[in-house]
């Protein structure tokens with residue numbers, strides 16, 4: 001079950017949140033300043049960052065207005081607030097009127113770009129689309145091999161050149177081939193880069209220019225892949241990266257096995273673009289289309305929070 005996988009992936013985040021919360025709830029406490037301060041600390045540990053403080057501030061106001069008077073009302077309030085904060089955050093991947101829809105995938109090395117491309121290709125295939133990939137990370141020999149391996153497994157065409165080739169030339173070939181073949185989606189891999197690597201950022205701009213030369217409406221989607229395990233670092237990357245690349249959506253990879261699954265909130269406040277997908281494992285099926293309520297449900301579960 002889809003929701004089961006998300007629930008499994010977000011286990012650590014949920015544990016940090018609920019362990020902290022059940023500690024708070026177990027001693028039969030009163031709703032007071034101390035309680036709210038501790039709640040803020042628990043939210044902070046789950047990497048909710050400034051969003052946690054915002055929520056607690058909101059809760060304090062509700063408490064002062066006597067809308068929330070006891071601890072038992074806190075969970076529902078919290079959940080409602082978290083869901084409201086992500087209003088509009090979930091959106092499906094773009095689909096262009098004319099084929100192909102070109103998806104450019106960017107992010108720093110190791111974030112999970114190539115793996116996410118394989119997962120995304122699989123996801124799109126399962127929805128009945130024809131998919132093609134372009135091996136635009138020409139810097140690392142292993143990168144082209146990695147994408148080639150995935151393309152073979154998925155049975156999809158790949159456009160590639162030798163290591164060290166001009167990524168813009170690969171992009172040109174790939175978009176041309178995708179137009180000629182009229183595939184539904186072309187997903188373009190790119191070399192990892194930091195915003196500080198000026199020549200690489202310039203190169204990315206060149207890739208976009210060349211893509212537009214073949215297909216003026218493209219890229220239809222520029223997805224930034226962020227490694228959720230890096231927490232605050234991912235938040236920094238999101239804001240810095242977006243200055244140089246017109247990011248239209250996020251893929252948050254490695255949501256599994258990290259307690260920093262709450263980073264979605266912080267990342268969204270740094271870069272308010274839609275979250276398209278969550279990476280929940282290394283396998284090709286480990287990608288979940290982002291949906292707000294299932295996500296919030298997966299990081300917050302209150303069933304077991306009865307006073308001990």
Ligand SMILES: Nc1nc2c(ncn2[C@@H]2O[C@H](COP(=O)(O)OP(=O)(O)O)[C@@H](O)[C@H]2O)c(=O)[nH]1
Pocket residue numbers: 107108109110111112113114115116192225253254255256257278279280281282286
């Ligand atoms: N656990 C986990 N590992 C992931 C996920 N996405 C990517 N990885 C791993 O992260 C590492 C780097 O991924 P890769 O796609 O090569 O990153 P790239 O350099 O951005 O292309 C690989 O070992 C992947 O298997 C994910 O959602 N969960």
Ligand SMILES: [Mg+2]
Pocket residue numbers: 113114115137143
């Ligand atoms: Mg890669």
